[in-house]
Amino acid sequence: MIKEKHSLAMRWTHWVNFPILFIMIWSGLLIYWANDHYTITLFGHTFVRFFPKWIYDLLHIPYRLAEGMAFHFLFMWFFTLNGIFYVLYTLISGEWKALLPQRNSFREAWQVLLHDLHIRSTAPPQDKYNAAQRISYTAIVLMGFGSVLTGLAIYKPVQFYWLTWLCGGYHLARILHFSLTIDYLLFFVIHVVQVTLAGWNNFRSAVAGFEVTPQADNAADPKINRRSFIAFGTFFAGGLAAYGGWKWLYNSPAETPSITAAARKPLRRALNQTELVFRRLFSDNHTVKTYPKAMAAKKVRVNSNIGSDDADYNTANWKLSVVKSRTETFDIGIEEIRSLPKTEIIFDFKCVEGWDQIQHWAGVKFTDLIAHYHLNEQALMDYVGLQTPNGGYYVGLDRDSAMHPQTILAYEMNDQPLTMEHGAPLRLIVPVKYGIKNLKRIGTITFSNQRPRDYWAEQGYDYYSGL
Ligand SMILES: Nc1nc2c(c(=O)[nH]1)N[C@H]1C(S)=C(S)[C@@H](COP(=O)(O)O)O[C@H]1N2
Numbered sequence: 001m002i003k004e005k006h007s008l009a010m011r012w013t014h015w016v017n018f019p020i021l022f023i024m025i026w027s028g029l030l031i032y033w034a035n036d037h038y039t040i041t042l043f044g045h046t047f048v049r050f051f052p053k054w055i056y057d058l059l060h061i062p063y064r065l066a067e068g069m070a071f072h073f074l075f076m077w078f079f080t081l082n083g084i085f086y087v088l089y090t091l092i093s094g095e096w097k098a099l100l101p102q103r104n105s106f107r108e109a110w111q112v113l114l115h116d117l118h119i120r121s122t123a124p125p126q127d128k129y130n131a132a133q134r135i136s137y138t139a140i141v142l143m144g145f146g147s148v149l150t151g152l153a154i155y156k157p158v159q160f161y162w163l164t165w166l167c168g169g170y171h172l173a174r175i176l177h178f179s180l181t182i183d184y185l186l187f188f189v190i191h192v193v194q195v196t197l198a199g200w201n202n203f204r205s206a207v208a209g210f211e212v213t214p215q216a217d218n219a220a221d222p223k224i225n226r227r228s229f230i231a232f233g234t235f236f237a238g239g240l241a242a243y244g245g246w247k248w249l250y251n252s253p254a255e256t257p258s259i260t261a262a263a264r265k266p267l268r269r270a271l272n273q274t275e276l277v278f279r280r281l282f283s284d285n286h287t288v289k290t291y292p293k294a295m296a297a298k299k300v301r302v303n304s305n306i307g308s309d310d311a312d313y314n315t316a317n318w319k320l321s322v323v324k325s326r327t328e329t330f331d332i333g334i335e336e337i338r339s340l341p342k343t344e345i346i347f348d349f350k351c352v353e354g355w356d357q358i359q360h361w362a363g364v365k366f367t368d369l370i371a372h373y374h375l376n377e378q379a380l381m382d383y384v385g386l387q388t389p390n391g392g393y394y395v396g397l398d399r400d401s402a403m404h405p406q407t408i409l410a411y412e413m414n415d416q417p418l419t420m421e422h423g424a425p426l427r428l429i430v431p432v433k434y435g436i437k438n439l440k441r442i443g444t445i446t447f448s449n450q451r452p453r454d455y456w457a458e459q460g461y462d463y464y465s466g467l
Pocket residue numbers: 300301302303304305306307308350351352388393421422423435436437438439440441
């Protein structure tokens with residue numbers, strides 16, 4: 001005999017929520033390897049490295065940060081919107097009554113645990129869901145909420161500075177975001193073990209929404225088979241469609257076929273659409289948090305030196321070329337730049353790879369340079385492009401970020417002239433962007449209404465890369 005057991009909420013969870021969560025964790029791992037410094041270390045001994053290399057090899061997870069970010073920031077929309085719809089559905093349909101813990105749930109959950117571990121022989125009362133299930137099904141919704149909040153806090157720490165603050169700062173938000181991932185995986189492992197132990201009838205109920213009570217005439221009940229068939233058929237069709245979508249995405253052509261790491265077209269479109277949403281939230285009022293000088297790192301990290309790695313580069317011959325128009329270019333020497341008003345900033349510099357450091361820079365504000373050289377007309381254009389003298393590294397910035405009051409062309413670090421490895425004699429510091437946009441050793445500045453070329457965007461990263 002058929003007994004209606006699970007509600008739509010339960011099928012929604014297995015059919016939709018889990019796959020989306022899975023993609024978020026998978027793309028999270030594509031990001032994580034770039035800076036896998038989360039370990040459990042006690043007294044100098046590392047006991048746990050959460051995702052060592054063998055896990056990546058076992059699961060065939062590629063080391064592709066740009067692609068991981070592109071997936072993560074596409075599926076975050078599905079994750080968030082689906083989560084909102086799911087919660088709204090349970091509220092409106094009344095299904096929350098079976099899912100929310102009750103006053104005695106916490107005591108009963110303990111009994112469930114003892115029973116499951118065969119320590120206690122009598123099972124506590126089992127409604128549609130027992131106390132332990134109620135607690136975990138509600139907890140996982142709260143965890144999802146936590147992932148969105150901590151995720152946003154690290155994704156846009158400037159625009160959502162109050163959220164980052166609420167999460168206890170950038171560092172803590174990152175640790176919380178990561179811990180939640182570990183919690184999902186633990187939840188998943190326990191869940192699979194329990195479902196396996198509970199048997200086929202229970203598994204069917206999660207997919208098809210009904211249970212079968214033991215009865216002699218079950219074998220002859222056509223309803224059972226028909227409903228199972230329809231439910232599992234739909235389930236597999238949905239799975240196949242999802243797999244097809246995945247294949248389509250992976251076989252989509254790259255935007256620049258000659259560059260191996262270039263983003264696939266649908267992912268680039270998604271990145272660009274997401275950019276529009278966050279650009280609307282951008283404002284000069286969102287300034288980057290600054291710190292006292294004493295907190296600035298003495299040993300400043302060096303990331304890469306593409307385009308600025310010529311060991312014999314002679315900074316004495318250096319000039320900044322400003323391209324005013326197709327026909328008009330002028331050069332500025334470093335002494336002239338040093339004579340302009342000086343602006344200092346001490347802020348938390350952030351690299352996409354997952355590290356950050358409080359750094360102290362000084363130089364001329366970009367808007368001061370614009371005003372001094374009467375580049376007001378050029379500054380109305382949509383984009384500013386900057387490149388190294390040898391053209392090996394180049395970035396494009398939207399106007400608002402270039403003109404942001406904290407954007408400077410820096411010639412000093414920790415009150416000393418810039419060193420070669422940090423981009424002597426002049427580099428860009430744009431605190432509202434990730435490190436990739438902070439070009440070292442500026443050679444040329446251009447203005448345009450089309451997007452200038454961007455080194456890392458060509459390698460599949462988000463063009464905007466704003467914080
Ligand atoms: N010319 C040049 N500028 C560059 C890079 C580079 O490789 N070449 N790397 C960028 C990246 S990814 C980061 S995180 C910062 C690092 O700056 P730092 O080495 O001074 O800490 O520089 C940016 N500017």
